[in-house]
Amino acid sequence: MQVYKSFFKVLNKYKGQMIMYLCIFCSLLTIFIKTSSASNPNGYKDKKCEFAVFDYDGTAASMAMISYLSETNKRADAGVIKDEKISMQNALYNREADAIIRIPEGFEDKLVSGEAEGVIDVITIPGTQNSMLIESDLDGFLGMTELYLKAGYSMEEAVVKAETALAETAEVSLPDGGDVSSHSSIYTFFSYLGWVMLCLMITGVASVLQVFGRKELKDRIECSSYNFLNFNKELLLGMITTGLMICGVFIIVGVILLKGALFSSEGGLYLLNMLCYAVVCLSIAFLVSKITSKQEILSMIANVVSLGMAFLCGIFVPVEFLSESVIKVAHFLPAYWYNQAALNIDFHMHEKMGSIFAAMGVQILFAVAIVVIGMVVDRKKTA
Secondary structure (H helix, E strand, O other), X not given: OHHHHHHHHHHHHHHHHHHXXXXXXXXXXXXXXXXXXXXXXXXXXXXXXXXXXXXXXXXXXXXXXXXXXXXXXXXXXXXXXXXXXXXXXXXXXXXXXXXXXXXXXXXXXXXXXXOXXXXXXXXXXXXXHHXXXXXXXXXXXXXXXXXXXXXXXXXXXXXXHHHHHHHOOOOOEOOOOOEOOOOOHHHHHHHHHHHHHHHHHHHHHHXXXXXXXXXXXXXXXXXXXXXXXXXXXXXXXXXXXXXXXXXXXXXXXXXXXXXXXXXXXXXXXXXXXHHHHHHHHHHHHHHHHHHOOOHHHHHHHHHHHHHHHHHHOOOOOOHHHOOHHHHHHHOOOHHHXXXXXXXXXXXXXXXXXXXXXXXXXXXXXXXXXXXXXXXXXXXXXXX
């Protein structure tokens, strides 16, 4: 097992780059999983802006508007803010408030007559997201109230109906009738794994194969008594062992980040899909090692290939945001089928079991085709 042992001695030289990719992956996943609201379907919350208000009208309309804004945003402590230019500028500069609203006397009369536009003074930091949000809430309430007033409702009825209407939320569904929901944490983990696994395989395995593919080394082995078949068997065994070790590391990371999510039928399918994709990544590493003998550019190739497939195949950019032409191109990339299997496991595990295994089978076919191409390239180079 001389070649097998030498395989890992050479691989040890590139462990620094592999650990770097693994650390980047773990850091990204930790952030995404911790900040994701995927475990809670109602986890989305509107951003609340802080606002201070000076009400010089004191009518039902002004108080109803303040009440509505207090529900959708957060009312700042107006006690420390005075209705003076310097005081308001300091409050905005120090972020004690995102907006300061001045409601002048006669506001309700203007609202009833349909002339409320431009009556309220809103002092904000121009161009900021918070200023646009608070102004949007304010315009929405005023516009809805005016509609009900024009319909013949009294002021008290109009403001109540306006609040009720603005509190309504829309139910969104996909074209096939499925509900729109967030991805689970386990999907996020395995989806991004499709990017980093390819980086690890090319950086590690392809580098080792390049070393064993050097002409002077191959000539020495051919001149020795070492069986050529055993040489290739041990190289293959080294690749398989490396692939399984990398998968094992990902399983450990998954258990730490996802806790018990892997120990389920869903987790088992994700792991099987990962193993299929690991075979694809090993075959790509094999092909890359045959295409180039320059170790210096392997890192560049790893990033270009892995990031390219990640963006085109729905890993970094969700498939629903990709154009039809991009999706058609993605069908010719193995990462697309890996991600499709993961998507079906996440959303339609029981309904589309056949599609899941079909996607895994396509990945294996890609691996076989890539290995054949690599062998053809190697044969032409040595001919």
